[in-house]
Amino acid sequence: MHLLHHLLPLLLTSVLYTAAGPTPAASQCRCLYGEPCWPSQSTFSALSDQLSQPILHPVPPESACYPPSSPSGNCSALLSSFDNGDWRADQPGAMQLPNFQTYTLPNGTIEACYMNVSLGVPCEQGSVPPIGVDARTVEDVRAAVVFARQNNLRLVVKNTGHDYLGRSTGRGAFMLWTHHLKNMTFDQEFVPDGAPSSAEKVSNAVTLGSGVAWHEAYDFVQERGRFILGGISVGGTVGAAGGWIMGAGHSAFAPTFGLGVDNVLQFTIVLASGQHIAANAYQNTDLFWALRGGGGGTYGVVTSVTYRTHPVFSLSMAVLTANFSSMDIAQSVITKFIKSQPAWSDKGWGGYSSINSSSFQLQYVAPNVSTADMNATLSPFVDFVSNATQGASQIAYQNFSSFIEWYAATYSQGPPQVGYPILGANRLLSRALAAENPAQVAEKLLSLNGGVLGTLSVAGGAVSEVDPSSMSVFPAWRTAVAELYNTVTWPEGSPNSVIQEQVQALERNTEILNEITPDSASYMNEGSPYEKDFKKSFFGDHYTKLKDIKFKYDPASLFVVPLGVGSDEWDSDLRCPV
């Protein structure tokens, strides 16, 4: 298997790539910045002539504050905006989570550029790619891809929004920044490329460039009187046509409308060859299968995604908070909560919770449901919680005339979710276990130690109604009702030993969750970069087929990301084949 995949690229390369020039063999290490093999100034000038924008030189945004005695940039702009997702997305050298800007040497020394200049640590480039392309057109993307391939560079595709696996970063790499591919088009009648004339047209489809953020897409679609299923995060900065969709794409509205991947009609993508093609139900169907769950940064550079939209609807929201004065109370409330998951998701309701041994917060949304009806359904649970906690609980209902009104009220602002270090891990909770053994699930959840813990009720309902083999997304999604998540953080500037303690807490908690998720199924986009067996946990039975498709479209493995399909053939820095 291993050997074959290294030979195959060599054989196919000469056939596919003669037109675009030579491709270095996949057995070679990638060339990194600073090495003698790095392209010369004149080679970069030749690239520059093909681009619509000047070549980028990304730097960590914190570098504006250095040297502290005479800051090189606008340090106060950084200090006032470091936790603003839109601001970070606009800086090519900023990752949403600054821990992914750092690089840890084998001896544990961390190269970073910290916001806190009082730490006395010099500002270093870390894992931020030092050079790149600000793509504004498909031609820019094609030029950058061909340049990276011909010069054997480690290519990093950075879009917009966060990435918990560090797929948008790489020490000494060449960055292709797709943040400014902001096209949005609305088609009253959409026909996928290559569809026969007899094919049914899809009404009210929207095509989003890869750099569009969800808050931009929501406004655009709302103005046309429609709803689109998308990612939910504070500030709405998740990219609408990037890693979110290629990894599954969940939302509290998924139990009504399915996952992101269930709503896609077409991808357009630049392949390693430089070709720009469309993948949909009629052409390049294997690639279409792979892009719906096979993970970002792996098959090529997606330039746009076309989605179905839906009629607008009103909705209700319930927010419940409770305090637990004993473990027994926590156990009884969380058991009841877990047991309720299948029934609530079958109604199309979804939401988010945060759980620990002393408190519980829950936010649920019910599309197309009045507050009175939501109350009627939730009352038995709410009464149970109130009684169990001896009144230390509170429920509030609120209704909204549209999704956009709800989104503006609850997610346009809020406690920052970016700008500080975060690592996460998660497991998908199966419907069977939630229904049949909720007490065991509650017990394991409450036994986790460290970090923030909760549930994302983003599966079940419509998500369960799709054939698991119809696309690559982890089949476990189809039998899941929720994602159980755990995140950790640490103070900026912490030594590696402190960070490793947090990593270990995350790993211990993941081991506990494995006891209730025997297949270790995990949502890759909120997964851990330290996941022990990513093939099993992120892709399951679909891994082999995903890898075959990858090598068909990317025979020389230009597109490699941490814990992505095919990354098992590379060292941990994704620099040399193993």
Ligand SMILES: *[C@@H]1O[C@H](CO)[C@@H](O)[C@H](O)[C@H]1NC(C)=O
């Ligand atoms: C620095 O950033 C702050 C905050 O964004 C802004 O008000 C100020 O005008 C900027 N200063 C300069 C010199 O650009």
Ligand SMILES: *[C@@H]1O[C@H](CO)[C@@H](O)[C@H](O)[C@H]1NC(C)=O
């Ligand atoms: C770690 O390695 C780097 C690079 O080799 C070196 O500069 C640094 O001094 C080392 N640090 C320690 C604590 O050994």
Ligand SMILES: *[C@@H]1O[C@H](CO)[C@@H](O)[C@H](O)[C@H]1NC(C)=O
């Ligand atoms: C910055 O670092 C210094 C030195 O470690 C520390 O005393 C201070 O609390 C830090 N400031 C912030 C805002 O974290």
Ligand SMILES: *[C@@H]1O[C@H](CO)[C@@H](O)[C@H](O)[C@H]1NC(C)=O
């Ligand atoms: C954006 O849309 C315009 C008009 O449809 C089109 O000409 C252009 O090629 C698109 N740009 C990208 C990057 O897709």
Ligand SMILES: *[C@@H]1O[C@H](CO)[C@@H](O)[C@H](O)[C@H]1NC(C)=O
């Ligand atoms: C539980 O979470 C609440 C709210 O996030 C927090 O205030 C509290 O300290 C946490 N308790 C424990 C035991 O972690």
Ligand SMILES: *[C@@H]1O[C@H](CO)[C@@H](O)[C@H](O)[C@H]1NC(C)=O
């Ligand atoms: C909302 O209810 C109306 C009337 O029953 C129905 O036509 C529509 O499909 C529903 N929409 C959703 C999102 O459930």
Ligand SMILES: *[C@@H]1O[C@H](CO)[C@@H](O)[C@H](O)[C@H]1NC(C)=O
């Ligand atoms: C929305 O909430 C208001 C105020 O609580 C209530 O009067 C109204 O009946 C609710 N409407 C729906 C459709 O739930």
Ligand SMILES: *[C@@H]1O[C@H](CO)[C@@H](O)[C@H](O)[C@H]1NC(C)=O
């Ligand atoms: C929910 O309904 C019950 C019974 O109809 C009512 O007593 C209660 O006030 C309602 N709760 C809220 C928060 O509206």
Ligand SMILES: *[C@@H]1O[C@H](CO)[C@@H](O)[C@H](O)[C@H]1NC(C)=O
């Ligand atoms: C209320 O809680 C107590 C324990 O605190 C329990 O014994 C009782 O059965 C509960 N009542 C209801 C109606 O759930």
Ligand SMILES: *[C@@H]1O[C@H](CO)[C@@H](O)[C@H](O)[C@H]1NC(C)=O
């Ligand atoms: C839970 O405890 C916190 C801290 O003591 C308190 O502020 C809050 O009001 C309590 N919540 C409920 C619902 O009792």
